[in-house]
Amino acid sequence: MTTLRFAPSPPRSRRSAVRPLGPAFVAAIAYVDPGNLVTNVTAGAQFGTGLLWVVVLATLVAGPVQYLAAKLGATTGLTLPQLVGRNCSTPWRVAYWVQAEIVSIATDVAEVIGAAFALYLLFGVPMPVGGVIAAVVGGVLLAAGDRLGERFLQGVAVAALGVIGAAFVFCLAYRPPALHELGSGMVPGLPGDGALYLAAGIVGATIMPHAVHIHSALARTHGRLKAHRVDVFMAMLFAGTVNASMLVVGAGALFGLGADDFAGIAHGLSDRVGGAAQTAFLVALLTSGLSSTAVGTQSGEVVMSGLMRRRIPRSLRRLITVLPAVALLTAGISPVGALIASQVILAIGLPFVLVPLGLLTSSRRVMGDHANRLPVKIGIGVVVAAVTVLDVALLMEQFFP
DSSP states (O other): OOOOOOOOOOOOOHHHHHOOOSHHHHHHGGGGSHHHHHHHHHHHHHHTTTTHHHHHHHHHHHHHHHHHHHHHHHHHSSOHHHHHHHHSOHHHHHHHHHHHHHHHHHHHHHHHHHHHHHHHHHHOOOHHHHHHHHHHHHHHHHHHHHHHOHHHHHHHHHHHHHHHHHHHHHHHHHSOOOHHHHHHHTSOOOOSTTHHHHHHHHHHHHSOHHHHHHHHHHGGGOOOHHHHHHHHHHHHHHHHHHHHHHHHHHHHHHTTSOOOSHHHHHHHHHHHTOHHHHHHHHHHHHHHHHHHHHHHHHHHHHHHHHHTSOOOOHHHHHHHHHHHHHHHHHHTOOHHHHHHHHHHHHHHHHHHHHHHHHHHHTOHHHHGGGSOOHHHHHHHHHHHHHHHHHHHHHHHHHHOO
């Protein structure tokens, strides 16, 4: 790795030094977006609690990954894409940008689709129109964040997490799981055909590449690493609990129904739990879609400005996102299938984020005294190897069943 030369970290005010809590909660919105919601609920509906261990393990890995992203931004004052761009030759920089943009667009498309279906099932809004509404709301949230400051987006993130969490706690209260079901779900294994595909989707939906990019950007103006650890722990604990609740709700209310689309999931919840649970699910889907699409767009901006040193108008970026989403909504393609596929794409893109994150945070030239110690380096290597093996196994299963 060549020596990096970059500007020193921006000055940090006393106020920002003692109030770094919040960046992880903005990144955590990505952990409860429509992709997570649909993938986890579908996993529960198809395999009961059999894949609960994947959710828990992925969350345990996601926490340290998000902390490394925060440490990188807080220590260097630069984002992960900026550091990759400064440390790579032009062909590698462009290649990294292309795959990162594909991942960001796939994520944002999933979020727009989720919000569009929630608007359709709640209010009868035509799905293409709902997709446009979701894209516009995301842009409005970002514009408001630009005017009101980062605390606004942090407040939106915390409020959204609260609404989504409350919705699934409400569903669980009506149909709580048995303890033996939770225990059996923590035993590693793939319970049937299609389980590997959904497991990869859960991993991609939990350890999300664009969440790493945005977290490295949000943490740049907050310097205390100890507070970042607390921030990440709290955000991941909450997001991981909500994700596990999603799967358990699917296992308790939808197992055996064969619900494979949004309408089937909503009707299944209504039949087995009650109309209030159906409404709670749709409100959670709408909230997750509207809030997370702003984070997806912001991540795309971080990627382009860091790697290509250019920006495109935010309206154009929103248009690039909404057009494929509207096309999918009007083409009759299964939205649940599209959302799960988007999360699998994220899993395939994970090594491209984890490898440079591990190398940069382990470099004393970049991090100084905050460089990763040997146990952390080994842990990152194990995670990269595990995700790569998962991706290879998934691709083998898809192309050579």
